[in-house]
Structure formats: structure tokens, C-alpha cells
Amino acid sequence: MDYEAVIGLETHVQLKTLSKMWCGCANQYGAEPNTQVCPVCLGMPGVLPVPNEQALRLTALTGYLLHCELPRHVQFDRKNYFYPDVAKNYQLTQLAYPSTVNGHVDFEMQGESKRVRITRAHLEEDVGKSFHFDRQSGVDFNRGGVPLLEIVSEPDITSADMAHAYLNALKDILVYGKISDCDMEKGMVRCDVNVSVRPKGSQTLGAKVEIKNMNSFSGVRRALQYEIPRQLEAISRGESIVQETRRWDDVANMTESMRTKEDAHDYRYFPCPDLVPFEPSDNWFETVREGLVELPMDRKKRFMEQYQLPENDAEVFISDVPLGDYFEKVASHGGNPKALANWVINNLRAQLVEPEVSLDSLRFEPAALVELVELVDTGKISSKIAQSVFTDMFTSGKAPAAIVAEKGLVQVSDTGAIEQFCDQAIEANPGPAEDYRQGKDAALNFLKGQVMKLSRGKANPALVGKVLDQKLRP
Amino acid sequence: MNKDLSFHCLQNQMRQGDLSAQSVLQGCLDRIQAHNSSLNALIHLDAKDAMQQAVQIDQAIQRGDNLENKPLLGIPVAIKDNIAQLDQPMTCASKMLRQFISPYDATVTRALREAGAVLVGRANLDEFAMGSSTETSFHGVSRNPWDKDRIPGGSSGGSAAAVSAAFCLGALGSDTGGSIRQPASYCGCVGLKPSYGRVSRFGLTAFASSLDQIGPLTLKVEDAARMLGVIAGHDPKDSTSVKAPSEDYVSGLGQDIKGMKIGLPSEYFVEGLDPEVRRAIDVAIKTLENLGALICPISLPHTEFAIATYYVICTAEASANLARFDGIRYGHREEGKDPLELYNRTRGSGFGEEVKRRILLGTYVLSSGYYDAYYLRAQKVRTLIRQDFERAFEKVDLMLTPTVPSTAFELGEKASDPLQMYLTDIFTISANLVGNCGISIPCGFSENPRLPIGLQLMGRPFEEQKLLQVAYAYEQATQWKMEPPL
Ligand SMILES: [Zn+2]
Numbered sequence: 001m002d003y004e005a006v007i008g009l010e011t012h013v014q015l016k017t018l019s020k021m022w023c024g025c026a027n028q029y030g031a032e033p034n035t036q037v038c039p040v041c042l043g044m045p046g047v048l049p050v051p052n053e054q055a056l057r058l059t060a061l062t063g064y065l066l067h068c069e070l071p072r073h074v075q076f077d078r079k080n081y082f083y084p085d086v087a088k089n090y091q092l093t094q095l096a097y098p099s100t101v102n103g104h105v106d107f108e109m110q111g112e113s114k115r116v117r118i119t120r121a122h123l124e125e126d127v128g129k130s131f132h133f134d135r136q137s138g139v140d141f142n143r144g145g146v147p148l149l150e151i152v153s154e155p156d157i158t159s160a161d162m163a164h165a166y167l168n169a170l171k172d173i174l175v176y177g178k179i180s181d182c183d184m185e186k187g188m189v190r191c192d193v194n195v196s197v198r199p200k201g202s203q204t205l206g207a208k209v210e211i212k213n214m215n216s217f218s219g220v221r222r223a224l225q226y227e228i229p230r231q232l233e234a235i236s237r238g239e240s241i242v243q244e245t246r247r248w249d250d251v252a253n254m255t256e257s258m259r260t261k262e263d264a265h266d267y268r269y270f271p272c273p274d275l276v277p278f279e280p281s282d283n284w285f286e287t288v289r290e291g292l293v294e295l296p297m298d299r300k301k302r303f304m305e306q307y308q309l310p311e312n313d314a315e316v317f318i319s320d321v322p323l324g325d326y327f328e329k330v331a332s333h334g335g336n337p338k339a340l341a342n343w344v345i346n347n348l349r350a351q352l353v354e355p356e357v358s359l360d361s362l363r364f365e366p367a368a369l370v371e372l373v374e375l376v377d378t379g380k381i382s383s384k385i386a387q388s389v390f391t392d393m394f395t396s397g398k399a400p401a402a403i404v405a406e407k408g409l410v411q412v413s414d415t416g417a418i419e420q421f422c423d424q425a426i427e428a429n430p431g432p433a434e435d436y437r438q439g440k441d442a443a444l445n446f447l448k449g450q451v452m453k454l455s456r457g458k459a460n461p462a463l464v465g466k467v468l469d470q471k472l473r474p
Numbered sequence: 475m476n477k478d479l480s481f482h483c484l485q486n487q488m489r490q491g492d493l494s495a496q497s498v499l500q501g502c503l504d505r506i507q508a509h510n511s512s513l514n515a516l517i518h519l520d521a522k523d524a525m526q527q528a529v530q531i532d533q534a535i536q537r538g539d540n541l542e543n544k545p546l547l548g549i550p551v552a553i554k555d556n557i558a559q560l561d562q563p564m565t566c567a568s569k570m571l572r573q574f575i576s577p578y579d580a581t582v583t584r585a586l587r588e589a590g591a592v593l594v595g596r597a598n599l600d601e602f603a604m605g606s607s608t609e610t611s612f613h614g615v616s617r618n619p620w621d622k623d624r625i626p627g628g629s630s631g632g633s634a635a636a637v638s639a640a641f642c643l644g645a646l647g648s649d650t651g652g653s654i655r656q657p658a659s660y661c662g663c664v665g666l667k668p669s670y671g672r673v674s675r676f677g678l679t680a681f682a683s684s685l686d687q688i689g690p691l692t693l694k695v696e697d698a699a700r701m702l703g704v705i706a707g708h709d710p711k712d713s714t715s716v717k718a719p720s721e722d723y724v725s726g727l728g729q730d731i732k733g734m735k736i737g738l739p740s741e742y743f744v745e746g747l748d749p750e751v752r753r754a755i756d757v758a759i760k761t762l763e764n765l766g767a768l769i770c771p772i773s774l775p776h777t778e779f780a781i782a783t784y785y786v787i788c789t790a791e792a793s794a795n796l797a798r799f800d801g802i803r804y805g806h807r808e809e810g811k812d813p814l815e816l817y818n819r820t821r822g823s824g825f826g827e828e829v830k831r832r833i834l835l836g837t838y839v840l841s842s843g844y845y846d847a848y849y850l851r852a853q854k855v856r857t858l859i860r861q862d863f864e865r866a867f868e869k870v871d872l873m874l875t876p877t878v879p880s881t882a883f884e885l886g887e888k889a890s891d892p893l894q895m896y897l898t899d900i901f902t903i904s905a906n907l908v909g910n911c912g913i914s915i916p917c918g919f920s921e922n923p924r925l926p927i928g929l930q931l932m933g934r935p936f937e938e939q940k941l942l943q944v945a946y947a948y949e950q951a952t953q954w955k956m957e958p959p960l
Binding site for chain 2: 043044047078080084087089090266269270273274
């Protein structure tokens with residue numbers, strides 16, 4: 001029998017806010033342990049939470065970007081469980097009335113378009129971070145109370161690769177919307193996986209296994225690459241899969257059982273009486289929508305249609321948003337978009353690797369690139385000369401036409417002058433000239449190079465080839 | 475103690491230079507010195523710090539500083555030991571927080587400081603405010619100044635006893651089901667529970683967040699009005715505090731109450747009510763009628779479900795609110811081989827019996843499979859009780875009831891029977907479920923033993939002004955001498 005995997009992901013993402021979810025402490029990674037804390041996020045007696053509006057806004061914005069519905073009544077619940085990294089021994093989260101529901105993420109995988117439905121994206125608080133030393137343990141509460149978005153997908157994912165592609169697409173969207181920096185190394189994104197297998201075509205779900213402790217997208221992929229075959233093999237041995245939570249061991253590259261359904265928590269959720277329901281106005285939603293950005297997929301499509309760019313170029317502008325924005329600024333001045341994209345991607349981007357250079361500090365105007373391309377397209381300068389003009393305008397900020405005029409770089413298209421250079425080159429290189437006469441086409445390039453050298457690069461290369469050919473193979 | 479100890483009178487003398495804040499405080503300290511060892515009303519006293527505050531006030535008066543905006547100038551105030559006061563203990567009368575020093579001021583504490591109050595000490599209470607007698611306090615029971623063999627009530631029993639014995643001239647308490655009004659009634663003082671959301675809860679160790687409210691205990695209605703004016707108002711740190719501006723609760727006092735409609739809920743005047751209490755209330759009703767109030771019967775049909783509803787909701791909320799006391803970050807700790815064992819030992823030995831009982835009950839009613847039958851159902855009944863009140867308040871301005879069915883009981887009398895203890899809150903609990911305001915004021919004494927009886931007035935949510943106006947009119951008409959036989 002053929003089996004298929006059914007996978008759903010729960011992705012936790014730290015929101016990019018200035019302060020924490022319920023207090024004024026900074027939401028910033030990397031400080032000394034327990035220096036970004038206060039009575040509120042330490043769960044001292046008597047303190048009360050005050051919702052961070054920026055976090056609610058970013059959550060609503062995520063809802064829009066994930067094509068979700070945004071309910072008008074939002075409420076926080078207490079999720080009760082004891083753990084040393086949970087300061088209050090309950091976590092504030094949105095169970096019954098989440099900020100966003102019913103959305104989807106579209107993405108491409110191996111040239112095919114895919115859609116994963118989003119059950120909900122709700123706001124909660126992060127917990128502290130536990131550390132284990134030789135003889136004791138400690139908790140750093142700097143992270144405790146940082147706003148955390150939990151994005152729950154429907155079980156629409158069918159393979160490890162698709163899970164990986166979905167996560168990357170989700171990450172692109174969140175980075176695009178400035179919702180999260182999604183820095184995996186700083187623990188800003190964490191992922192739990194639910195996976196089961198079932199006979200292909202079956203509508204019922206198999207026993208669900210939850211896998212925790214993946215700290216990278218590739219970890220999620222590897223965990224699934226381990227877990228799906230494990231379940232299939234168990235079934236082929238005639239065993240049944242038990243509903244359980246398993247832990248991913250990144251070093252051993254395998255999952256191991258943590259707890260089964262029997263020891264599942266009873267979180268005793270109930271509405272948090274310290275917080276009033278959040279019922280935003282139309283106007284509030286309007287101001288949230290002002291933060292809407294174009295999604296990566298839409299942007300790619302638009303770049304390919306509007307500028308007739310090849311897919312590869314469009315993808316560069318998806319992954320490097322500022323570069324793409326710059327390209328659009330350049331292209332708004334007219335000119336040939338494909339040629340402009342080449343300049344931006346091949347020449348400009350190469351210069352941007354220097355730390356002191358950024359798109360904001362360029363010395364030349366975006367229109368100068370259009371001018372440069374025009375000089376090449378109209379045959380005024382060769383593309384080789386154009387390279388040096390670009391280097392010049394990059395350092396001096398002068399207009400390309402001015403540089404060309406100043407340095408006398410205008411391409412020689414005068415046949416008389418070119419014939420003279422060609423005669424000189426043939427005379428000086430009788431061997432290659434004879435080779436070409438005898439039919440060795442490659443020899444022409446050598447002679448062309450010699451002519452370009454004699455003309456100091458200014459000869460029109462196409463013309464040079466034509467003249468040499470006429471002279472040697474009349 | 476025959477002097478007039480009203481804020482108004484003392485402050486006039488202070489401002490005129492006839493009396494210093496230090497001597498007012500010294501009077502309190504002397505009484506504390508003489509009687510606190512037997513009353514155990516205050517569980518922490520920082521006399522040096524209090525005197526320092528009084529000295530600064532006297533200096534400000536001498537300098538001629540502008541002290542217009544200091545309604546509590548030089549008034550010694552005690553704070554219930556579950557309300558945060560910077561650098562002072564906040565034990566909540568629990569072993570769990572025996573060593574805990576607050577790293578911050580509650581919003582109300584800061585308001586008291588800014589109003590010129592002298593913070594004199596920390597008042598005893600039932601552990602985490604769970605009780606009606608202060609008998610669950612880790613620091614031992616407080617005694618009623620009128621009869622030391624009797625309890626002062628609770629949970630703000632220390633605050634009520636301290637005010638009654640004039641250890642301070644005002645105190646803050648917290649009221650979750652009657653915890654201000656009931657001890658005020660037993661100790662013969664004024665106790666006001668403001669409407670839910672009127673006073674910030676920031677800094678009040680939460681017992682039941684949707685029911686808790688901080689309020690004043692004083693000797694006189696006017697003083698309570700003045701304290702309310704200081705602590706009321708919107709606080710950005712408490713999302714449940716209402717945006718309505720704080721009102722002037724003092725200037726309306728003394729206004730005529732002619733035509734004021736006062737309802738008597740029939741469900742509150744039933745069997746089980748002590749005849750002496752009944753008699754005192756009847757006399758009070760006559761007094762108010764003589765003042766021009768219109769008395770009429772009303773009905774609150776869901777009253778009989780109030781106690782059950784209350785104990786489901788308050789324990790549910792408490793089970794989560796008290797989860798933070800785990801021995802990890804602060805407070806009492808007993809080590810264990812893993813977190814679970816540490817929790818079990820710490821909480822097993824750190825909490826007293828009543829607190830554990832309520833945590834267990836609250837955990838149970840929220841558990842999967844029981845949530846709908848208990849917690850959700852209780853919320854529905856709470857709505858019915860609220861609707862009872864809304865309907866009744868369409869007909870009347872205020873309600874009048876006894877505060878408690880009887881006078882203060884003896885130590886240990888109900889300690890072994892939680893249900894009997896819970897029933898002492900039967901008249902006060904609904905105001906917390908509904909969120910309206912209520913006040914207990916003295917309305918006479920029982921004979922043999924001579925113990926204070928309290929009268930409760932309840933007003934519509936956020937109509938404290940009217941509530942205080944009627945309470946004041948009654949107080950002025952009766953002038954009970956509330957001086958305990960110390
Ligand atoms: Zn904080």
C-alpha cells in the first residue's frame with residue numbers, strides 16, 4: 001500500500017517590537033542575563049500586564065499578509081503549567097479569541113505553486129531561557145515576556161521538502177512585513193511539527209506525533225526525513241503508531257519519545273481577568289493596513305511582467321529587497337529594464353560588498369545608470385568602456401556622458417580609422433592572419449583583440465570583426 | 475483618645491502650626507506600643523521611617539511650601555500587607571513571602587505618599603486575603619479591640635483593628651468578597667469597597683483579579699471619602715481600571731438626601747439574621763426615613779447562588795494567581811531533586827490550609843471535563859446576579875442591608891468549619907460579583923457583649939459620591955461613639 005505523510009507546523013516567531021509584551025523592558029537580544037527584567041516580567045506579586053499595542057499591530061499585519069480573517073473581538077487566556085522558565089507559571093496566550101484566523105501562504109517548490117492553509121496566527125508571550133550548569137540550573141528572564149506569534153498551519157504539508165519550502169516562504173513574508181527579523185541563531189523562530197502517515201487517498205488522519213526541539217529549518221527537514229520513514233517502517237512491521245511527543249536530537253539525527261498522550265498537560269485555560277477584551281475600531285485596522293507590503297511571490301510576478309525580467313533576475317530582487325527597490329528607482333527613468341537589471345545585479349551589487357558602500361550613499365543618481373546603458377545601446381561606447389565609465393562614476397559621481405567626453409572614450413565607428421588599425425594588426429601578426437585565411441575562425445578573436453588594443457578600446461568591436469573578415473576572406 | 479481625630483480637624487491644626495505631624499504620629503506610635511502586642515493588628519512597623527516622613531512634612535509646613543494638593547497631609551496610614559510598598563515587607567501573611575521585600579510601590583501607595591500621608595506600618599490579614607477572621611495569618615490572629623477574645627473579621631482584619639484602636643487614622647484594605655466591609659463592621663469603623671475598576675489594582679497581590687478592589691478603612695465617612703479621592707482614578711498600569719476621572723468625593727457630603735430612594739433587598743432580611751443586628755438595622759432605616767429618604771422593598775432573586783458562584787470564580791482565579799509562588803525566583807523555597815519536587819515541597823510547606831484548599835478547589839473547577847459545569851456555569855450565574863442588581867438599581871439609588879448577619883465571633887469559633895466562615899460574607903459577596911460600590915458604617919451595638927454592628931449601603935457602579943453622601947448623612951444624624959474599651 002502507498003502511504004503519504006500529513007504534516008502541520010506550529011511556528012513561533014518573536015515580534016520585532018521595541019519593548020516586551022506586558023512591560024516596558026527592552027525586547028533586545030544579547031544582553032547580560034536578567035538585565036532586561038522588571039517586577040512585571042519576573043512575575044512578582046501584585047504586578048499586572050499592560051498589552052503592547054505595537055505587538056497587536058504586528059499580529060494584525062501578519063494576519064493581512066497571510067490572507068487571514070481578523071476578528072473584532074480578541075482576548076487573552078491564561079495557559080497554566082509549572083515550569084521554571086515561566087515566571088507566573090501561566091503563559092498569556094489567545095486560545096478562544098485569537099487575533100487572526102483562516103489564512104494561507106502561497107509559495108513555489110520545484111516550479112510548482114503550493115498553498116498551505118493557516119489555521120490561526122495568535123499572539124502570546126515568550127518564556128525565559130533555562131541554562132543547566134554542573135550542579136545547578138538558572139533561568140534568564142530577558143526573553144520572558146517578549147511578544148511571540150504562534151502561526152499554526154493546517155496539515156497541508158506532504159513532505160520534508162515542502163515543510164522546508166513553506167518555512168522559507170513564511171520567513172520571507174515576515175521579514176518583508178518587518179514583523180520579525182526571523183534570526184534562527186538568536187532563537188527568533190522556533191518550530192514544532194505534527195506528523196502522521198496514512199494510506200494515500202485516505203481521509204482519516206493517522207496517530208499524530210509531535211516533534212519538538214528543532215532550531216533550524218533544515219533541522220525540521222531532517223527531523224521529518226527521519227520521522228516519516230520511522231513511522232512507515234513501524235507500520236510495515238505491523239506496529240501501530242502511538243500519539244506522542246518526540247524530541248529531535250540534532251546531533252544523533254533522530255527523534256526520541258518524550259511523553260505519550262497519557263501524560264499530556266491539562267492547561268486549564270481561562271480568560272485572563274487582568275486584561276479586558278481587545279475590540280479595535282475600523283480606524284485601527286486602517287492604520288494597520290498602512291504597514292502592508294507586497295509579498296515576495298507577488299513581487300516576483302510583478303518584476304517578471306512589468307520589467308520583462310528573467311526569473312533569475314526577479315529572484316535576486318526578491319531576496320535582496322533594497323536592491324530590488326533601487327532597481328525600480330532606476331527603471332522609473334526609462335531605458336531598457338533587462339540591461340538595467342544586469343547593471344544593478346552584476347556591477348552595482350559587486351560594489352556593495354564593501355562595508356563602507358551602501359545604496360543610500362551612492363554618489364551617482366539612479367538616472368545615471370539609464371544614461372550609461374543608453375550610451376552602450378546607441379553605440380557611443382563599447383560595453384567594455386562602459387565598465388570603466390561605471391567605475392569612474394561610482395567613485396566620482398560624475399555623469400557618464402561627461403566622463404566619456406572628458407576622457408575621449410567615444411567609440412570609433414569610422415570605417416577609415418578602423419581599417420587602418422586592422423591593417424596594422426594583420427601586418428604585425430602574419431601567423432594568426434594566415435590561420436584565419438585557412439579557416440581557423442578562432443584566430444579572428446585574437447586579431448580583434450589586437451585592434452582593440454591599438455584603438456585603446458574605443459573601436460566598435462562589431463565593426464572591427466566585419467572589417468577584418470572582409471580583408472582576410474574577401 | 476477623646477480628641478477629634480478626623481483628618482479635617484487634625485490638618486487644620488497642623489496647617490495653623492498648633493499640631494505637628496510628628497506629634498500626631500507619636501500619638502499613634504504610643505497606642506501601638508501599648509496595645510499592638512495584644513491586638514496584633516500591625517505585623518510590621520518601621521517607626522523610624524514613619525517618623526522621618528512626619529519630620530519632612532513638618533519641615534514643609536514650616537517652610538511654607540504649597541501643600542494645597544495634600545489631602546492626607548500628616549495622616550498616619552497603615553497598609554494591608556498584600557499591597558506593595560517600596561522597600562517594605564509584603565508577606566501577605568504567608569510563610570511563602572515571609573522574607574519578601576517589595577521592590578516597588580503599588581499605585582495606591584504612591585498616591586498616598588504624594589497626598590502627604592505618613593505610612594506607618596503593615597496591617598495583618600488572612601493569608602493571601604483568604605479568610606474572614608485573620609485566623610489564617612501566618613503571623614497569628616489579630617484581635618478585635620472591642621473584645622480581645624473575638625476576631626476582628628477579615629481578611630482586612632488588621633487594617634480594621636488598627637483603625638479602630640487608632641494605631642493609624644486610615645488604612646488600606648482589599649475587598650474580594652467583603653474583606654473591607656466585614657471587618658469594618660466587626661470593629662466599628664467605616665470600610666469602603668469602591669466600584670470595580672475605580673481604584674488601580676497595580677501592586678495588590680492578586681487573590682481573585684476580577685473581584686479584588688482596594689479601598690479605605692477610617693473612623694469617619696468624610697475621611698474615607700478623602701482617601702478614596704486620593705487612590706481613585708485611571709492607572710495605565712492596570713488595564714481594568716476605568717478611564718473615568720476621579721471625582722471630588724468630599725464636597726458632596728452634607729447635601730440633603732431628601733427623596734433618595736433606598737431599597738431593602740428582601741432576600742437579605744431572612745432567618746439567620748441576628749435579632750440584635752436586625753433591630754439596629756430597623757432603627758437605622760427609620761433614621762434615614764426621618765432624613766427624607768424613601769425606603770422601598772426590592773428583590774435580588776439570585777442571591778442564594780452568590781456564595782457558590784463566588785467560591786468557584788475566586789478559587790479558579792486564585793489557583794492561577796498563586797501559581798507564581800514556586801520558590802524559583804523569590805520567597806520561601808525548599809529544595810528538591812527536580813523542579814517538580816521543589817514545587818511540591820515549597821508550596822506544600824509555604825501555604826497554609828485555607829490557601830491550599832482554595833488552590834485545590836480552583837484547580838479542580840478549571841480542569842478539563844469540569845470547566846463547563848463549574849467555571850463557565852458560575853460565570854453565567856454571575857451575569858444573572860449582575861442583572862438582578864441592574865434591574866433593582868433602575869428603581870432605587872442605593873440598597874441598604876446589614877453588612878454581616880451577626881457581630882464579631884469568638885476566636886476559633888468557625889475556624890474548623892469553612893462553610894460557616896464563608897457564610898459571614900453572604901451580604902457582601904454580591905457587590906464583588908457585580909462590581910458595584912459598597913460601604914459599611916457603624917449603626918449601633920449589641921448588648922452583652924457590647925459589640926459594634928455595621929450597616930451596608932450599596933450604590934450603582936461608579937456612584938460612590940451618592941453612596942458617601944447618604945452614609946455621611948446617616949453618620950451625622952447618629953454620631954455613634956466608636957471608642958473601643960482598650
Ligand atoms: Zn519587564
